[in-house]
Amino acid sequence: MAEETLLQTTAKRLDGIQSEIPVSDELVVVSNEEYRFIIAEQLRSINKKTSQIILEPVGRNTAPALTLAALHVTRAGQDPILLVMPADHVIEDEGEFQKAVLEGQHAALCGAVVTFGITPVRPETAYGYIKTGRVLKGAVRSISAFVEKPDRVTAQKYLASGDYLWNSGIFMVKVSVWLKAIGFFQQTMLSACKNAYAAGKRDGDFYRVDRDAFSACPSESIDYAVMEKLINASDLGIPGSIVPLDAGWSDLGSWDAVWSASHRDDDGNAVRGDVLLQKTRDSLVHATSRLVCCVGLNNAIVVETPDAVLVAEKTHVQDVKKIVSRLKELGRSESFAHRKVFRPWGCYDAIDLGDRFQVKRIIVNPGAVLSLQMHHHRAEHWIVVRGTAKITRDSEDFLLSENQSTYIPIGVKHRLENPGKLPLEIIEVQSGAYLGEDDILRFDDLYGRDRAES
Numbered sequence: 001m002a003e004e005t006l007l008q009t010t011a012k013r014l015d016g017i018q019s020e021i022p023v024s025d026e027l028v029v030v031s032n033e034e035y036r037f038i039i040a041e042q043l044r045s046i047n048k049k050t051s052q053i054i055l056e057p058v059g060r061n062t063a064p065a066l067t068l069a070a071l072h073v074t075r076a077g078q079d080p081i082l083l084v085m086p087a088d089h090v091i092e093d094e095g096e097f098q099k100a101v102l103e104g105q106h107a108a109l110c111g112a113v114v115t116f117g118i119t120p121v122r123p124e125t126a127y128g129y130i131k132t133g134r135v136l137k138g139a140v141r142s143i144s145a146f147v148e149k150p151d152r153v154t155a156q157k158y159l160a161s162g163d164y165l166w167n168s169g170i171f172m173v174k175v176s177v178w179l180k181a182i183g184f185f186q187q188t189m190l191s192a193c194k195n196a197y198a199a200g201k202r203d204g205d206f207y208r209v210d211r212d213a214f215s216a217c218p219s220e221s222i223d224y225a226v227m228e229k230l231i232n233a234s235d236l237g238i239p240g241s242i243v244p245l246d247a248g249w250s251d252l253g254s255w256d257a258v259w260s261a262s263h264r265d266d267d268g269n270a271v272r273g274d275v276l277l278q279k280t281r282d283s284l285v286h287a288t289s290r291l292v293c294c295v296g297l298n299n300a301i302v303v304e305t306p307d308a309v310l311v312a313e314k315t316h317v318q319d320v321k322k323i324v325s326r327l328k329e330l331g332r333s334e335s336f337a338h339r340k341v342f343r344p345w346g347c348y349d350a351i352d353l354g355d356r357f358q359v360k361r362i363i364v365n366p367g368a369v370l371s372l373q374m375h376h377h378r379a380e381h382w383i384v385v386r387g388t389a390k391i392t393r394d395s396e397d398f399l400l401s402e403n404q405s406t407y408i409p410i411g412v413k414h415r416l417e418n419p420g421k422l423p424l425e426i427i428e429v430q431s432g433a434y435l436g437e438d439d440i441l442r443f444d445d446l447y448g449r450d451r452a453e454s
Helices: 006-011 035-043 060-076 094-109 151-161 175-184 187-198 213-216 221-230 255-262 314-328
Strands: 024-030 050-056 081-084 089-090 113-118 129-137 140-147 165-175 200-203 206-208 240-246 249-251 269-271 274-280 286-288 293-294 300-304 310-313 339-345 346-354 357-364 371-376 380-385 391-393 396-400 405-410 412-417 424-432 441-444
Touching: 006 035, 006 089, 024 060, 035 050, 035 339, 050 060, 060 081, 060 175, 060 187, 060 221, 081 094, 089 165, 094 113, 094 129, 094 140, 094 165, 094 240, 094 441, 113 175, 113 221, 129 213, 129 240, 140 221, 151 165, 165 175, 165 221, 165 240, 165 249, 175 187, 175 221, 175 371, 187 213, 187 357, 249 255, 255 286, 255 300, 255 314, 269 274, 274 286, 286 293, 293 300, 300 314, 310 314, 357 412, 380 391, 391 405, 396 405
Parallel strands: 024 050, 050 206, 113 240, 269 286, 274 293, 286 300
Antiparallel strands: 081 165, 089 249, 113 165, 129 140, 129 165, 140 240, 200 206, 300 310, 339 346, 346 357, 357 424, 371 412, 371 441, 380 405, 380 424, 391 396, 391 412
């Protein structure tokens, strides 16, 4: 059985919870549109229901994302408690997590915005902290202050005092309470989200909010937009509360955090994939597509993917953001495109690219069908290496089995389908003056995509 992704483990985090208040097993997922197909496929593979995956055309941080989710639920005439869980967290003790959720849900039901604070185990300088106040009920406490990432001396004082918790970014709040709070503190944000949602449209598994309206939305986290302001807004009648959480939590927002959360060998190394090490200590080495060998490294991060290779000293790994900024400034394709791309019918991997040619490995899921399309600038050769392909080429339909091939000339309508019960794998060789993905003119599409939409 394949290892579950972080998204899948997050989606299953409340499975089996014993709550006096009904807990829905239907998810509300908010994501950038670039990841829509892989998210839908991962949720389907673990039988998780979602009314629709809400797609953000541009990133605007967590407060607008939660606002879109609240508006989505409100449209159905509901006012449930939403549990906001980022999909890049590791929680080792699911039972303790569910116990904390049960402690917080009554406070949320009574109108509080609840966050969960991680019991610190070291003087961490990479996280924000929350100073706890008086005990309200059970494990629920008031919030005295939010503090930024401290230096090491200050972090050591926070740890010794016992009054500070790490800011986890996990929240619980009733839909109506959140909309009231965001409207009070961030009216421009609420208006932009309302406009973007109202002008959006359904698209199969997805709900696309309007690009122009959402682009006008301020970018702000839940903490900055609402939580920190609740401390001094007693007249609003919405308290901020915190529940301590000691469940083996880790925020995998950086590669050094991945190293900290990973199983390590006797030399302190965490490895994944095809890796050989010699005289290497306290390092993370992650290989996805080829052999990676490391010699004489200490406190290093090495991450190999088909797109690029990252090598960094652990203490400088946060500076990868500066590299991303430089890639964008240089207009490098690595900043906006991946070699492996997911589609509603499966995926493709661009394994080679040269002057006037490109080679792709295409996987088509059982029963899936690509759009009926044509290209103005490229021809395509298809070679079946696994499974059976049904081909439409102009007015003819025919089947190809393993080791058979066909040719699609420029300007010819064509379609690829997998009629079998196993994945179909083909090698596609494109040739022509222009090989961009926007050279697709669709005539019919099972997934309702526009004529030139990817």
